[in-house]
Amino acid sequence: MMVTYKQLKHFSIHATDKDIGGIRDVLFDDESFVVRYLVADTNTWLPMSRKVVISPISVSDINAEEETVDVNMDADTLKNSPSIDEHKPVSREYEETLFRYFGYGYYWIGPGAWGDFSHPTELAQPKVMDEAQNDLSQHTDNHLRACGEVSGYEVSTSDDNVGHITDFVFDNSNWAMTLLIVDTHNWLPGGKKLALLPKDISALDWSSHQVTVNLSHDGLMERPEVDLDKLSDPIYVAEIISQIQPVV
Incomplete structure (x- = not known):
């Protein structure tokens, strides 16, 4: 299925236990031209509008008719995840902290857009994360851009x-x-x-x-x-x- 940035900005995000707001922005890699994060708009349920990001690794389903994105985590897991400063670039150090928190393998280790895999959800496998923790040799800068900026x-x-x-x-x-x-x-x-x-x-x-x-x-x-x-x-x-x- 194809989806546009303007469509995504109308989508709501559904955790396994409740609605956790909508999509505020989309961050993509300007080298591989792949979406790396959905920026959640958490105004209604997080104090001081703290911003959090969701990797496509977490996305279990997307429904264009219902305008929803389902993620395979509960609201508290997302609430307690490392937050971003939307006025500063997302650093590789932040990404490592985020991926360790969720237990994901690193997409930047391997030859493709999702490391050694074709689809992002494959990076959620525990074995992949174990291997990633043992190999940080490809610790390079990321190339993230916000669709809202570009x-x-x-x-x-x-x-x-x-x-x-x-x-x-x-x-x-x-x-x-x-x-x-x-x-x-x-x-x-x-x-x-x-x-x-x-x-x-x-x-x-x-x-x-x-x-x-x-x-x-x-x-x-x-x-x-x-x-x-x-x-x-x-x-x-x-x-x-x-x-x-x-x-x-």
């Missing part, structure tokens, strides 16, 4: 700036980002919603609020226009991707 960044081609990032599309089977959506209405009369692939991105610059793509102005404008109401349909998304990079 949404609105101007898109810089090799010729000029054309549009801004308006949404992101994720495959919730492995939480990979499949598309970024560019809105050109501030630059072009009428405007369009155009599709980018993660591999089109050459740089994300928070200081200039720009996403640089390895496309010319014309190359970007030739990208397929998307129907925002169909982005949760995996067949439709696959068709969009095939128009950008045809299957050989």
Whole structure:
């Protein structure tokens, strides 16, 4: 199933015992373009609006019709988890503390987006965590970006700036980002919603609020226009991707 960032921001999070608020933001890796954390909006049940994050490793189900994300923990487990300072970057040291608390294997140990595995939930196996604790040789900096921050960044081609990032599309089977959506209405009369692939991105610059793509102005404008109401349909998304990079 496909789900967009804008959709996720309307989803509620269900623990095994009760509703624990909604999704405030989504943190993704700007190298592998995979969702690493859902930031929970805990205003209604945690003191001083303390912010906590949920890894896709914890997600047991996602229901687009009900607009819910189910996690395999109770509310107290999440409540007592290490909190984040939303005004500071999430450090690798924090991630290690978080993963030790939940008993998860480290996604950054191994060759793939989820270490040695294809799906994040496989990192919840106790044996995986035991092995991860014995191997911290790949202790490297992370590359986390907030969708809420990058949404609105101007898109810089090799010729000029054309549009801004308006949404992101994720495959919730492995939480990979499949598309970024560019809105050109501030630059072009009428405007369009155009599709980018993660591999089109050459740089994300928070200081200039720009996403640089390895496309010319014309190359970007030739990208397929998307129907925002169909982005949760995996067949439709696959068709969009095939128009950008045809299957050989």
